[in-house]
Amino acid sequence: MTVSQISLTPLIPGLLLAGVLFALGLVGLLVRRNLIFMLISVEIMLNAAALAFILAGAHHGAADGQVMFLFILAMAAAEVAVGLAIILKLGRDLGTLDADAARKLGD
Amino acid sequence: MLASVWLAVAAPLLGFLVLSLFGKRLPRRLVSAAGVGSVGVAFLSSLLVFWSYLQIAPAPGGVELSLGNWFDTGGLSPRFAVTIDPLSLVMLLVVTGVGFLIHLYSAEFMREDPGLSRFFAYLNLFVGSMLVLVLARNLLLLYLGWEGVGLCSYLLIGFWYRDPQNGAAARKAFIVTRIGDTALAVGLLLLFTELGTLDLPELLARASLRWPLGSGYAVAAAALLLFGAAGKSAQLPLQTWLPDAMAGPTPVSALIHAATMVTAGVYLILRTHALFLLAPPVLLAVAVIGAATLLLAGCSALVQRDLKRVLAYSTISQLGYLFLALGVGAWSAAVFHLVTHAFFKALLFLAAGAVILAQQHEHDIFKMGGLRRRLPVVFWTFLAGASALAGLPLLTAGFYSKDLILFSAWSSGHGGAWLFAAGLAGALLTALYSFRLVFVVFFGESKTEVTHEPGRCITVPLVILAILSLVGGFIELPQNFMGGGVLSRFLDPVLAQGDPHGGPWSEAFAQIVAGLVSLLGLFLAWRFLLRAPRVAAGEIRWPLIGERLRRFWFDGFGFDRLYDALLIRPFVSLSARNAADVVDRPFLGLAWLARGGHRLLARTQTGKVRWYAAAVAVGAIVVVAVELFR
Numbered sequence: 001m002t003v004s005q006i007s008l009t010p011l012i013p014g015l016l017l018a019g020v021l022f023a024l025g026l027v028g029l030l031v032r033r034n035l036i037f038m039l040i041s042v043e044i045m046l047n048a049a050a051l052a053f054i055l056a057g058a059h060h061g062a063a064d065g066q067v068m069f070l071f072i073l074a075m076a077a078a079e080v081a082v083g084l085a086i087i088l089k090l091g092r093d094l095g096t097l098d099a100d101a102a103r104k105l106g107d
Numbered sequence: 108m109l110a111s112v113w114l115a116v117a118a119p120l121l122g123f124l125v126l127s128l129f130g131k132r133l134p135r136r137l138v139s140a141a142g143v144g145s146v147g148v149a150f151l152s153s154l155l156v157f158w159s160y161l162q163i164a165p166a167p168g169g170v171e172l173s174l175g176n177w178f179d180t181g182g183l184s185p186r187f188a189v190t191i192d193p194l195s196l197v198m199l200l201v202v203t204g205v206g207f208l209i210h211l212y213s214a215e216f217m218r219e220d221p222g223l224s225r226f227f228a229y230l231n232l233f234v235g236s237m238l239v240l241v242l243a244r245n246l247l248l249l250y251l252g253w254e255g256v257g258l259c260s261y262l263l264i265g266f267w268y269r270d271p272q273n274g275a276a277a278r279k280a281f282i283v284t285r286i287g288d289t290a291l292a293v294g295l296l297l298l299f300t301e302l303g304t305l306d307l308p309e310l311l312a313r314a315s316l317r318w319p320l321g322s323g324y325a326v327a328a329a330a331l332l333l334f335g336a337a338g339k340s341a342q343l344p345l346q347t348w349l350p351d352a353m354a355g356p357t358p359v360s361a362l363i364h365a366a367t368m369v370t371a372g373v374y375l376i377l378r379t380h381a382l383f384l385l386a387p388p389v390l391l392a393v394a395v396i397g398a399a400t401l402l403l404a405g406c407s408a409l410v411q412r413d414l415k416r417v418l419a420y421s422t423i424s425q426l427g428y429l430f431l432a433l434g435v436g437a438w439s440a441a442v443f444h445l446v447t448h449a450f451f452k453a454l455l456f457l458a459a460g461a462v463i464l465a466q467q468h469e470h471d472i473f474k475m476g477g478l479r480r481r482l483p484v485v486f487w488t489f490l491a492g493a494s495a496l497a498g499l500p501l502l503t504a505g506f507y508s509k510d511l512i513l514f515s516a517w518s519s520g521h522g523g524a525w526l527f528a529a530g531l532a533g534a535l536l537t538a539l540y541s542f543r544l545v546f547v548v549f550f551g552e553s554k555t556e557v558t559h560e561p562g563r564c565i566t567v568p569l570v571i572l573a574i575l576s577l578v579g580g581f582i583e584l585p586q587n588f589m590g591g592g593v594l595s596r597f598l599d600p601v602l603a604q605g606d607p608h609g610g611p612w613s614e615a616f617a618q619i620v621a622g623l624v625s626l627l628g629l630f631l632a633w634r635f636l637l638r639a640p641r642v643a644a645g646e647i648r649w650p651l652i653g654e655r656l657r658r659f660w661f662d663g664f665g666f667d668r669l670y671d672a673l674l675i676r677p678f679v680s681l682s683a684r685n686a687a688d689v690v691d692r693p694f695l696g697l698a699w700l701a702r703g704g705h706r707l708l709a710r711t712q713t714g715k716v717r718w719y720a721a722a723v724a725v726g727a728i729v730v731v732a733v734e735l736f737r
Contacts, residue, residue, distance in 0.1 A: 029717070
């Protein structure tokens with residue numbers, strides 16, 4: 001990659017896309033009650049953040065953005081593994097995947 | 108042999124320990140023997156101390172005996188040290204001598220009382236504390252004795268504690284004297300911070316070295332000591348406790364509230380008189396307080412109906428004479444009157460106790476009468492005491508001592524005609540109320556049956572005290588009779604007099620006037636109480652103003668009501684208003700706020716994950732927004 005190519009990267013539209021993806025993920029997280037879908041929404045938000053890192057890294061011509069992306073990828077994999085295990089357990093115990101049903105810690 | 112002074116102090120304290128620890132298990136005769144014996148030992152060792160003091164050639168500052176340090180902290184290192192000098196010797200002899208006679212009397216007076224061992228334990232503790240007070244070389248040690256006698260006074264006034272009134276009287280005495288004690292404590296702190304010591308000789312030397320005449324520190328310190336002394340000696344404005352203190356058993360009134368403890372204030376001023384000389388305004392205040400107190404108390408004594416209350420007001424009045432003498436700088440006259448007063452007032456109280464015992468504990472003098480024939484010993488001794496109190500000329504000790512005070516008030520550089528006139532008016536009142544007592548109680552017809560004949564333990568102290576009340580005056584004859592007295596020459600090293608008095612003729616004039624005034628009082632009492640006895644019975648209606656005045660005097664010039672309105676009721680209402688604890692409110696408010704916040708925050712813990720996520724999102728937005736728009 002050369003410097004001229006990097007400057008061609010469409011930063012603003014890219015960030016807008018990342019923002020939209022993040023917002024969609026957040027809305028999905030808040031609106032959906034199914035735990036699977038909430039997990040998917042979290043993944044979308046993670047990927048939005050990762051996209052923002054890539055864009056910023058490309059814009060500044062630094063490798064940090066891609067390093068962060070790899071970190072996020074690894075963390076997302078771990079998160080999905082733990083999250084799915086919890087969802088599996090909850091689903092077995094409660095017989096439903098409704099997030100609002102799992103409120104034993106409530107007041 | 109001077110060291111036997113320690114035995115004099117230790118014997119009563121040991122008696123107190125033994126009686127309070129084992130008193131309940133000892134047989135009653137042994138309890139009395141221990142109580143009386145310990146003070147007897149103290150008296151004998153005091154005599155020994157006196158005798159050996161006369162043998163040695165005494166240094167002018169007296170002899171110091173020390174047991175070592177009490178404590179040592181922050182530059183304050185008081186010692187357990189006593190001074191043996193003429194002044195403390197006189198006090199030592201009076202306290203142990205009169206104390207012994209009163210203990211002997213108590214053995215019979217309290218024979219039937221279930222609390223006999225408690226009584227003697229307190230009484231012994233009192234004598235021990237009083238000896239600490241009068242012997243102390245250090246003001247802090249003096250303060251220890253001072254508080255000790257105050258405590259015993261409280262315990263003994265409330266001795267018959269089952270009657271709540273006695274408890275109230277005891278508390279009143281304790282609290283009122285405590286006000287004075289606080290002033291005294293502040294005075295001691297002032298003296299220590301300014302002069303760096305509380306050892307009396309050193310303290311007085313430094314005071315006269317560092318403080319010029321009339322300097323602010325000297326005036327403040329002397330005024331604080333004076334207030335303390337006024338509390339202990341029942342002078343204006345703290346005199347209200349003494350009449351109520353008569354709730355205690357009669358020997359207690361005789362010992363504590365007539366002969367010894369109430370003179371502690373006078374003794375304190377005598378001990379620190381060098382300090383008072385540096386503060387002329389305070390010295391004048393001493394004289395004015397004394398003169399005012401002796402007049403007020405004399406008027407009140409004139410209209411009381413309770414035998415012991417008459418004597419209580421009379422004690423206040425005589426202590427007023429002592430303060431008057433101190434205020435005009437007549438130190439040895441004050442000591443002289445202190446001694447004779449201890450004799451005749453103890454005698455009067457003891458005789459009154461014998462009368463009260465004989466009359467089924469009746470205190471109202473108008474329900475007595477005609478006791479002259481039934482109780483001859485008590486009558487003659489009471490007459491001797493009353494004559495001494497009234498100061499009948501030539502025969503009685505009271506005449507010589509009171510005359511010396513009156514003459515000093517007239518002639519001393521600190522005195523004046525007003526103080527002399529007040530003293531004379533007081534002498535008239537004294538003679539009037541003394542013989543009012545004699546005529547009402549012992550003459551006229553008998554009204555209450557005599558049920559108890561005094562035994563030997565009562566009559567012997569009475570007779571001894573009566574003799575002392577009559578001949579005790581010869582220890583200090585006036586200047587113009589055979590050239591002055593033994594007592595003032597003995598006291599001279601400690602209480603150096605200023606320029607003595609005027610010429611022999613003006614002294615003779617004062618003597619004649621004082622004698623005539625006391626005879627006039629006797630005549631008036633006789634005229635109105637024996638010739639027209641209906642006045643005595645209170646059957647004649649006084650005119651309206653007279654009745655009002657009588658009631659005013661009867662209430663002790665309304666001081667109780669004044670203090671009630673000024674201090675007690677505001678305090679009680681304040682505390683009633685503060686019963687809900689206003690000060691606590693802010694702290695309770697904090698607790699309420701914390702609990703409210705807790706409830707509010709607990710609401711947010713719904714257990715709904717989506718709400719938590721929303722909250723995190725909102726929080727993130729807020730943080731970002733703050734960061735952006737800052």
